[in-house]
Amino acid sequence: MLEHPDFDKYDTSSVTVVGGGGATYSPELLRLMAKKLPQARLGVGYGMSETLGSGSRLGGIAMDSWPSSVGTVEAMCELEIRDENDNVVEDGEVGEICIRGAVVFLGYWDNPEASAKALDERRWYRTGDYGRIADGVLYLESRMRDMIIRGGENIYPIEIEHRLEEHPEVAEVAVVGVPHHQLGQEVAAVVVLKPGSALDADGVKTWVSEELARYKVPTHVIFRDALPYNATGKVLKHELEAEISAELS
Known part of the structure; x- marks a missing residue:
């Protein structure tokens, strides 16, 4: 919406609060919102259906201090x-995010095996997300299933995605892992370009390499007209993984 060519034709001064969840705001999105909606207060949170959407929250002036985080734990939760x-x-180390509290669900309906896998004996819910807590602030790294392991190195797609979103010619991007017979997996970037862009695969790789380690630079760059989304607006990465793996095999 912010990048729609007619956005500036409309009066958006009544938009005073913008909220998000499920992922951090990328640096590029934060810059764009500051430019297009300077009057709006931003907020973001982390949670899921199994915790009634509760987990952590960030908003107000705290957004200026920890813009790449999803905030501090909510009062009704332990994390x-x-x-x-x-x-x-230890503080600052990456691992699986676990949540406990009155908001955590009792279990999956008629599925005791899934419930036992998700909840331990002390009713800690294993979210399946990687993150870290530094000085009481939660930072998301990746879904466990989204993490790419290349030659023994753990790669979190969100870091590469945020870097590519900063490119002025990139409209959307999704980073996934594809099989490799020696390394286990390689990095593939699926890129949607802005109209009129002449960016090529080498340009994408160079842009990433200027900020990130060499092993995080995409081996494969695939250009698409659009990314697949589900009804809640999340990119269907499993579809992309299957499609690209089939194309490369």
């Missing part, structure tokens, strides 16, 4: 970051 052995990690 921990755990490793693969279910141990709580």
Whole structure:
């Protein structure tokens, strides 16, 4: 909406609050909102259906201090970051986000196996998301299933996506992992360009390499007219993974 060619023709001064959830705001989106909706207060949160949408919240002047985060834990929740052995990690280390509190669901209807996998004996809910807590602030890294493991290196797609979203010729991007017979996986970037763009695959790789480590630079760059979304506006990465893997095989 912010990038619609007719956006500036309309009076948007009545928009005073903009909220988001499920992911952090990219640096490019924050800059765009500051330009297009300077009067609006921004907020973002982290949660899911299993926690009634509760988890963490960020808004007001705190957005200026931790713009790449999803804020601090809400009063009705407890939040921990755990490793693969279910141990709580040190401050600043990445692990699985776990939530406990009155807002956490009792279990999945008629599915005790899924419930037992999601909830431990102390009713901590394993979210399936990677994140870290630094000085009491939660930062999202990736969905566990979205993480790319290339030659033993963990790669979080959101970091590459945010870098590419800063490119002036990129409209949308999704980063996924595709199989590789030696490395396990490689990085693939699916890019939607803005009208009139002449950006090519080499340009995409160069842009990423200027800020990120070499192993995070996409091996494959695929240009599309649009990305697939579900009804809630989330990119269907599993569809992209399947399509691209088939194309490259």
